[in-house]
Amino acid sequence: MPSSAKNLGYDRGSHTFVESEFHVRYAETDNMGIVHHSTYFVYFEEGRSQYMRDMGSDYAQVETSGYQLPVTEAQVRFSGSLRYGQKVRVRAWIAESLSRRLTFAYEITAGDDPEVLVTGFTRHVWTDSDGKVTRLPEIWRSHFRKQSKNPS
Amino acid sequence: MPSSAKNLGYDRGSHTFVESEFHVRYAETDNMGIVHHSTYFVYFEEGRSQYMRDMGSDYAQVETSGYQLPVTEAQVRFSGSLRYGQKVRVRAWIAESLSRRLTFAYEITAGDDPEVLVTGFTRHVWTDSDGKVTRLPEIWRSHFRKQSKNPS
Amino acid sequence: MPSSAKNLGYDRGSHTFVESEFHVRYAETDNMGIVHHSTYFVYFEEGRSQYMRDMGSDYAQVETSGYQLPVTEAQVRFSGSLRYGQKVRVRAWIAESLSRRLTFAYEITAGDDPEVLVTGFTRHVWTDSDGKVTRLPEIWRSHFRKQSKNPS
């Protein structure tokens, strides 16, 4: 139960989300036989990257255009875990898009099993290539707006 | 400034903390030239492991004794970042120790530079080796109590 | 050019190979802006895992059946590198399958660009779940034989 997401108003609700799916990598497992907790931030990043690709805003292009989106805060909550042999399905959506700040939220399931095992968010700030904080660049404005079937 | 820590009452205050220090590894840097955000959870884990070693409760022994401390929640906040060539100094302390739940909190600086660049916490649950939630094992009780110069 | 592969008789030749393709992950890049060299062994592992899945011998099932295939030797050679924004395409094949020893060889290209940027191999030994060396298990024999259009 993603109470953090809930508390923070980051529940998926009617947001437009993007799904990506890939196999757990053996190198990602640990001595407990489960995926190491730090790895889920890499899974979130894959979900976020796929979101950007689907929205036509490939993060590689963001950096080429002279901007960066470093992480300023990140959180993960587990109600279960993944193991080698399972598929990771990540749902990613924009939970918040302000002039300087962008927040992605995530849900992870084991392939098409409906149970949400992991939730989390990553908060980012817009900077130029020197790391100086900037406003959401005009050229990226349309790609990074909060998207929803019934816009709020 | 770690407002999350504040909100959650996880500021260091008078807690007994353990420091560990090591070099940033080149493999930990990313295309932005900074340490990848997911890596700080590995740094936290090193700080936590050193805390346990210093308290005589090596996590390897915890698992050998038939228990585990999987992460149920984790958070990180950045007010700065680290680069290759710098030293990572992690301060770790027990912020909360309940019968089933254990929370470590962390501060990271660049070596002996006093500015705190990164803060965060990891919340853990006590389980047996099958992953079934248990109470804080009697044998580990003394090692995992919240420690403070002026105990609360 | 994969002279190592050549020297070792590990050129792809007419071997049956399996291709897998995925995006470079941002976390895999380093301060040089390229994928860190250690990551290619994780890419090889993904190629190997996909090979096993395609041959109906999922490595998760190998471990469930009481066997393991730890790496005893691994090598990589680079004539180029990959960057964030590119796709990794791995070709994996069985270069050698003896009673106790199994060798996979690999080629990596940037998506469908024909130039081979990375070559390498991983050598494995069959062990039981205690790590004791065993012979290629009967149940896995057919899955792990060297496969070729014109068998040698």
Add this chain to the structure above:
Amino acid sequence: MPSSAKNLGYDRGSHTFVESEFHVRYAETDNMGIVHHSTYFVYFEEGRSQYMRDMGSDYAQVETSGYQLPVTEAQVRFSGSLRYGQKVRVRAWIAESLSRRLTFAYEITAGDDPEVLVTGFTRHVWTDSDGKVTRLPEIWRSHFRKQSKNPS
């Protein structure tokens, strides 16, 4: 036993080597309960970084001075493995230093246990910051020469 090293003339012999020691990190272990094979290249990198620091040639300074040492080939051989709770001791030395090419070789033991569990090497090429191959820069010549008690 490091036959590769032997074959390649990379046995330690009388070379000046640098030792570094650190704990196995939990995140580095895998489902087999041992350190994942790809991690040893990160351990080698730490050994190499410590070698450079001890020789007064910190790799961060190499990059600052406009040069890079990307890996062109890497190999590892295992006669054993490491687990969480153990210490990694890496011995690193320069096995070869030519005008454009630099080769480091490595041995890894479990702390002060004398048995060598892992051997390997990494071969590097000198490039400028654009990745163009260059000759060993004059300013780094003295730091990166093959060192030996009885120079060959």
